[in-house]
Amino acid sequence: MTTFSFSLLTGETGPLVTLNAPETFSIPTPTHKSIVSEGDEVLADEKIAEATRPGVGDVHSPAAGKIEDITVDAIVVRRSGTGQNTPDSAPPSGGKALREWLRGLGINTYQLVRASQLIINAVPPEPGISIYEPLIQDYRHIVELGLDAVQRIVNPSKLHLVVAKGNRTNAFPNCSILQVPPVYPNGIDQLVIKATTGEETLLGTRPKDATILSIRDLYYIGKVMETKRPLTETIMTIGKDNHLIKIGTQIRHLAQEAGVTVQPGDRVIFGGLMRGVAALNIDQGVDKYTTGMIILRHDEGLSPTDNFCLGCGECERHCPARIMPGLISRCAEFKHFERAEDYHIHSCIECGICGYWCKAQRPLLQYIKLAKYEIALLRTASSTLEGEGQ
Ligand code: SF4
Numbered sequence: 001m002t003t004f005s006f007s008l009l010t011g012e013t014g015p016l017v018t019l020n021a022p023e024t025f026s027i028p029t030p031t032h033k034s035i036v037s038e039g040d041e042v043l044a045d046e047k048i049a050e051a052t053r054p055g056v057g058d059v060h061s062p063a064a065g066k067i068e069d070i071t072v073d074a075i076v077v078r079r080s081g082t083g084q085n086t087p088d089s090a091p092p093s094g095g096k097a098l099r100e101w102l103r104g105l106g107i108n109t110y111q112l113v114r115a116s117q118l119i120i121n122a123v124p125p126e127p128g129i130s131i132y133e134p135l136i137q138d139y140r141h142i143v144e145l146g147l148d149a150v151q152r153i154v155n156p157s158k159l160h161l162v163v164a165k166g167n168r169t170n171a172f173p174n175c176s177i178l179q180v181p182p183v184y185p186n187g188i189d190q191l192v193i194k195a196t197t198g199e200e201t202l203l204g205t206r207p208k209d210a211t212i213l214s215i216r217d218l219y220y221i222g223k224v225m226e227t228k229r230p231l232t233e234t235i236m237t238i239g240k241d242n243h244l245i246k247i248g249t250q251i252r253h254l255a256q257e258a259g260v261t262v263q264p265g266d267r268v269i270f271g272g273l274m275r276g277v278a279a280l281n282i283d284q285g286v287d288k289y290t291t292g293m294i295i296l297r298h299d300e301g302l303s304p305t306d307n308f309c310l311g312c313g314e315c316e317r318h319c320p321a322r323i324m325p326g327l328i329s330r331c332a333e334f335k336h337f338e339r340a341e342d343y344h345i346h347s348c349i350e351c352g353i354c355g356y357w358c359k360a361q362r363p364l365l366q367y368i369k370l371a372k373y374e375i376a377l378l379r380t381a382s383s384t385l386e387g388e389g390q
């Protein structure tokens with residue numbers, strides 16, 4: 001049985017480890033349109049897919065190779081050759097032009113808006129995920145390059161660095177430091193925003209006059225500014241180490257490099273144990289915002305079931321959003337999705353704590369995500385119908 005702690009203390013983790021490049025990449029393109037075809041040869045850093053949603057970065061090939069397959073949510077590249085695209089020209093000096101330049105090179109720019117307060121989130125996102133530690137210690141100049149670029153877009157008058165008390169940190173110039181208790185879920189953006197500004201925000205929304213970026217966001221932006229090359233790597237915690245990994249690297253390669261095998265019945269989690277998502281298969285590739293990988297053996301971890309809710313209230317007692325996960329999960333279970341809105345489903349910050357404490361081992365976060373998804377579909381359908389009726 002895996003032992004679990006809510007502590008966000010990371011200690012010293014050592015430098016980033018670079019893995020051998022895989023032969024095949026499966027590059028996620030969940031909200032993108034491919035601009036290549038099967039059989040095409042591509043260079044490393046060449047753009048292969050364009051974002052279809054505002055604020056989402058375009059996607060580039062992490063290596064030279066041949067496009068082997070294009071599915072609805074991934075492009076498969078088989079590595080061959082060493083050709084690399086030339087770097088981009090010098091970035092614009094700031095504002096919207098710089099934001100769009102970064103987006104074209106793979107950076108998600110949703111948070112890059114003008115605001116009077118810029119919050120830097122250095123609190124680990126989940127227990128066991130320590131990706132910020134080596135960036136703060138060993139890649140500080142790149143993080144500072146990123147911060148400089150962000151300031152030229154956001155133009156903040158106040159800068160806040162939020163850290164977990166007890167973790168090592170270094171301040172930035174003209175930046176206040178706020179320490180929060182090193183306990184999950186204090187690293188989730190909504191709670192960091194609340195600790196800094198007092199404002200409560202819904203998942204996927206921004207505070208009124210503040211914006212928030214993580215240390216890794218700053219590192220990514222700094223790296224693109226320094227190299228003028230697109231973002232093609234992610235940083236993930238695997239085991240005790242933090243790794244620099246090419247986007248699209250498949251689970252089978254990561255497991256092989258780590259010297260472990262994924263057995264039938266095991267679950268591979270992308271992210272941490274609280275908020276992570278189980279991979280569909282071992283050919284799935286990592287995304288630029290994957291924070292970690294965990295292999296749960298078939299006899300490890302909880303086995304969620306569709307047991308009846310016992311009405312014990314344990315989930316409510318621990319919910320940081322002060323909502324009623326048990327009740328909301330029942331709305332989802334019996335397909336009364338819109339009813340869940342009466343119980344403030346949109347206040348859920350998707351921390352997963354309710355499911356951890358559930359006496360009946362109900363998959364509460366999964367029910368909540370399902371209800372949110374169905375509500376969004378219903379909204380889209382009704383706005384389409386309204387549009388057709390005009
Ligand atoms: S995941 Fe559960 S505990 Fe966390 S905010 Fe949502 S309802 Fe509350």
Ligand code: SF4
Nearest residue numbers: 309310312313315326
């Ligand atoms: S903890 Fe589980 S069993 Fe208890 S009220 Fe919440 S959903 Fe129901």
